[in-house]
Amino acid sequence: MADTRRELILARMKTNLDAITNATVYRSRVEPLARGEAPAIIIEPIDDNPTDTNFFDKLDWSMRVRISTIVRAAIPDDDSDTYTQQVHLRLMADQTVNSYALDLTPDRTDFSLVEADVPLGIISQDFIVRYRTSRSDLTAA
Amino acid sequence: MALTEDADTLNVYLKDFAKSCQIGGGTAFLGTLSTPAEIIGGGLGISIEYLLKVKTSDVTSAVRGTSITVDSVNYTVRENKVEDDGAFSTLLLSKV
Numbered sequence A: 001m002a003d004t005r006r007e008l009i010l011a012r013m014k015t016n017l018d019a020i021t022n023a024t025v026y027r028s029r030v031e032p033l034a035r036g037e038a039p040a041i042i043i044e045p046i047d048d049n050p051t052d053t054n055f056f057d058k059l060d061w062s063m064r065v066r067i068s069t070i071v072r073a074a075i076p077d078d079d080s081d082t083y084t085q086q087v088h089l090r091l092m093a094d095q096t097v098n099s100y101a102l103d104l105t106p107d108r109t110d111f112s113l114v115e116a117d118v119p120l121g122i123i124s125q126d127f128i129v130r131y132r133t134s135r136s137d138l139t140a141a
Numbered sequence B: 001m002a003l004t005e006d007a008d009t010l011n012v013y014l015k016d017f018a019k020s021c022q023i024g025g026g027t028a029f030l031g032t033l034s035t036p037a038e039i040i041g042g043g044l045g046i047s048i049e050y051l052l053k054v055k056t057s058d059v060t061s062a063v064r065g066t067s068i069t070v071d072s073v074n075y076t077v078r079e080n081k082v083e084d085d086g087a088f089s090t091l092l093l094s095k096v
Helices: A005-017 A076-092 B007-014
Strands: A024-027 A040-052 A058-072 A103-114 A120-134 B019-022 B029-034 B037-040 B045-048 B050-055 B067-070 B073-083 B088-095
Touching: A005 A024, A005 A040, A005 A058, A005 A076, A005 A120, A058 A076, A076 A103, A076 A120, A120 B045, B007 B029, B007 B050, B050 B073, B067 B088
Parallel strands: A024 A040
Antiparallel strands: A040 A058, A058 A120, A103 A120, B019 B029, B019 B067, B029 B050, B037 B045, B050 B088, B067 B073, B073 B088
């Protein structure tokens, strides 16, 4: 069975992020990361909502994708800066996500700093991906 | 006979499982190290909580950032917490 447009978009975004240097990129990793596994970048879908279009046989989708950068450093938000700017750069360089999407827009960024044996920083960058599918088939545009 | 709580008495609690500890070039003292792992950051990270139980009188100078060796391994102090009646303290450490 062919992949949905959603899956194609997520896979392509992961491929784009793989170009980031000195950090490991994971797709939807759910296991906690040990100190030695940072820096790491996790891409995961958050939600995906359809709306009707003017074309009776199409749906426009708005998918929120979260990119979480995980670092371990004395000043985690400072240490993460090099990775978050690369995330933005790599994704915005392909705003149609290999022509699977209508567009891709940065949304909110959240910072979570946590006490640990070496302080943990989780910086989440949300992106909104708008794309179109057939009303009856999620694999077709 | 009254029980006198001095350094010798308190060391009884530490002597069996303790390791040799030292702050800078100071006198070596005993401490028991435990290393439980905690899941932190909403399940995204693991922290090893290096907990060193020591006599309070041995670590009065230990504050955040103080270097300490435990069994010849280097750590820095995150927190220095006095326990119960104050005879013992627990140092929360970070491995260097």
